[in-house]
Amino acid sequence: ELAKTLAEIESSYIGPDRGMHSIEERTAGRYLLANALQHGFQCWFDVDPRRPVFHRWLSPTKKLLGDNPDAVYYGAITDPEGTYRIRGNVHGACYTSFAVEAGAQEGNLSKGVISTLNDTEFDIAADGSYEIIASAESQPGNWLRLEPGAGSITTRHYWEWDRSVAADPTFHVPLSIEPVEPPGPGAPMDDAAVAAGVQRVINFIRGATIDFPDIPPEVMPSWVSNKLNEFDNSAYEESNTEIGYAAKDNAYLQTRYELGPDQALVMRGRFPRCCFANVVIWNHRLQTPPYRHRRVSLNRRQTVYEPDGSFKMVIAHRDPGVPNWIDAAGLPTGMIFWRFLMPEEPAPPIEAELVDVDSLR
Numbered sequence: 235e236l237a238k239t240l241a242e243i244e245s246s247y248i249g250p251d252r253g254m255h256s257i258e259e260r261t262a263g264r265y266l267l268a269n270a271l272q273h274g275f276q277c278w279f280d281v282d283p284r285r286p287v288f289h290r291w292l293s294p295t296k297k298l299l300g301d302n303p304d305a306v307y308y309g310a311i312t313d314p315e316g317t318y319r320i321r322g323n324v325h326g327a328c329y330t331s332f333a334v335e336a337g338a339q340e341g342n343l344s345k346g347v348i349s350t351l352n353d354t355e356f357d358i359a360a361d362g363s364y365e366i367i368a369s370a371e372s373q374p375g376n377w378l379r380l381e382p383g384a385g386s387i388t389t390r391h392y393w394e395w396d397r398s399v400a401a402d403p404t405f406h407v408p409l410s411i412e413p414v415e416p417p418g419p420g421a422p423m424d425d426a427a428v429a430a431g432v433q434r435v436i437n438f439i440r441g442a443t444i445d446f447p448d449i450p451p452e453v454m455p456s457w458v459s460n461k462l463n464e465f466d467n468s469a470y471e472e473s474n475t476e477i478g479y480a481a482k483d484n485a486y487l488q489t490r491y492e493l494g495p496d497q498a499l500v501m502r503g504r505f506p507r508c509c510f511a512n513v514v515i516w517n518h519r520l521q522t523p524p525y526r527h528r529r530v531s532l533n534r535r536q537t538v539y540e541p542d543g544s545f546k547m548v549i550a551h552r553d554p555g556v557p558n559w560i561d562a563a564g565l566p567t568g569m570i571f572w573r574f575l576m577p578e579e580p581a582p583p584i585e586a587e588l589v590d591v592d593s594l595r
Contacts, residue, residue: 239436247444266519270442274435278341283313284417293403297521303398303531304512306391310411314384317369323408324362329392339385341437349379350482392510394533401526459489467583487572498550498591503584510575523563555595
């Protein structure tokens with residue numbers, strides 16, 4: 235069944251019907267499938283919701299669902315009727331949060347956010363440590379609400395460092411989850427459990443590829459621009475709770491770009507007052523170009539500012555000879571995605587202009 239699913243994805247997903255017209259686009263589709271298969275076996279094959287474990291979701295060699303070089307994410311598969319103790323440490327992050335995902339069961343993708351808890355909403359000790367109870371029943375102190383249909387808990391940890399935190403595949407945030415009432419040791423996987431695990435992997439890779447919805451432009455969130463190389467700055471504060479794996483505390487802006495080999499897209503603007511901000515580029519499968527040895531995103535600390543405090547960032551395939559170069563890595567088309575975390579004010583407009591790259595020197 236797994237082999238048949240892979241063949242179906244190759245024939246029905248990787249091709250012109252899903253916008254993959256060139257060999258580069260079809261390669262990106264296969265790269266996404268390989269990453270989804272890796273994630274499926276890591277996070278869905280051998281799971282026991284009664285005894286959950288937090289797995290680091292993404293890395294420089296596993297990219298899904300809009301990865302972020304300035305963040306580390308973890309996920310745990312849980313029983314919505316269970317009661318769990320989460321222990322961790324903010325570990326110097328400028329933001330830490332937990333989100334309970336709706337519908338993320340049996341390998342299926344999240345359908346939305348049930349509840350969230352960020353580090354301004356729970357108590358943290360002087361050494362950065364904390365303890366949270368996740369359960370359906372209300373608890374005193376730090377409490378994360380579960381309810382029927384809650385299949386997983388996703389965590390977010392953001393840093394604004396000179397070197398993007400996710401570039402280190404070994405970086406680890408102190409984090410654990412365990413049932414309050416120990417269920418005892420789990421049983422070895424038998425043949426039925428292996429089959430069920432493979433089915434969860436199938437469900438996940440289908441959800442990330444062939445079953446992933448193609449959303450018409452008219453029903454996309456208002457912060458997604460319908461114009462090429464241009465942002466819609468009018469409504470970026472729309473709620474994200476109905477989007478799977480989205481962060482309730484983030485305000486977003488997104489557009490598509492197209493760049494010829496000698497073109498550059500210049501973005502001008504200012505950062506709003508907020509907890510965290512960055513911009514990142516993706517291919518059309520929501521994956522960053524390789525970022526361990528090139529800059530494909532910029533956070534506020536990495537940004538060089540103009541004398542008046544504004545910024546000018548440049549997306550180009552080669553070094554434009556000015557600060558704030560985001561390396562398109564030869565991808566002629568892709569997506570630009572801004573995050574403004576817990577903004578205290580609307581973001582000033584971000585203006586974009588397509589120019590000849592040599593004119594910037």
